[in-house]
Amino acid sequence: MVHLVEKNLTTVRKQMALACQAVGRKNEEVKLLLATKTVPLEKLKIAMEAGEMLFGENKAQELRDKFPLMEQHNQVEWHFIGHLQTNKVKYVVKYVTLIHSVDRLKLGQALHNQLVKENKTMDILVQVNTSRETSKFGVSPELALELVEQLSQFETLNIKGLMTIGKLNATNNETRHCFQLLKQLQTQIRAKEIPRVEMDILSMGMSGDFTVAIEEGATIIRVGTKVFGQRYLPDEYYWNENKLQDD
Numbered sequence: 001m002v003h004l005v006e007k008n009l010t011t012v013r014k015q016m017a018l019a020c021q022a023v024g025r026k027n028e029e030v031k032l033l034l035a036t037k038t039v040p041l042e043k044l045k046i047a048m049e050a051g052e053m054l055f056g057e058n059k060a061q062e063l064r065d066k067f068p069l070m071e072q073h074n075q076v077e078w079h080f081i082g083h084l085q086t087n088k089v090k091y092v093v094k095y096v097t098l099i100h101s102v103d104r105l106k107l108g109q110a111l112h113n114q115l116v117k118e119n120k121t122m123d124i125l126v127q128v129n130t131s132r133e134t135s136k137f138g139v140s141p142e143l144a145l146e147l148v149e150q151l152s153q154f155e156t157l158n159i160k161g162l163m164t165i166g167k168l169n170a171t172n173n174e175t176r177h178c179f180q181l182l183k184q185l186q187t188q189i190r191a192k193e194i195p196r197v198e199m200d201i202l203s204m205g206m207s208g209d210f211t212v213a214i215e216e217g218a219t220i221i222r223v224g225t226k227v228f229g230q231r232y233l234p235d236e237y238y239w240n241e242n243k244l245q246d247d
């Protein structure tokens, strides 16, 4: 029997292909990252057996719990997509190959300090708050270039592009505007030719808006609900937590 997760994956892949086709992009230009917060391991394994190898977590603790159980499959790759507190940095750099959510200098500094200790480098994206909703993290669009410049001083950090969460519960046009803004920022920052800064990755688009994001240039889409079903915890648990703390 085909599991629901497999069925959903087939649907998502088809929609990805259609969106690519609509704007003349190649399927290989867009990677599917499965957002796995709260998702039990059995479902992750089904996705993996169906060929999915890229997973994203929002919390250091969940990453630590799931990583060892998936590690046996050495093609599996983990990214960190959630708000990252500076005191959790050491757990995260251990497991992931790309951090999507670097949105402040202080976090860059904390990552750098840890990476120096471990004699490692890390690929990162700068998260931009394109919807200007206070409930979300990310540097404001006006300050994105400045933050990229500041982060580029840390020789342990490879800046690979930008990430955003599009406006939620919004019209297609409002969401599209967020994605267009991220694309514009990518173009502007790229034009500055900042040493060691690459701007090839655009991480944008989730269950409700990934086709729009692909049309606007996404190279990684992050999909959870549409593959795994509804989560039992509200997103505020991941997106607002500790917002008022110093970091």
Ligand SMILES: *Cc1c(COP(=O)(O)O)cnc(C)c1O
Binding pocket: 035, 037, 058, 081, 082, 165, 206, 207, 208, 222, 223, 224, 225, 226, 238
């Ligand atoms: C949860 C989450 C997603 C996936 O959201 P869905 O709407 O379930 O597809 C994508 N990006 C981030 C940063 C998330 O926290």
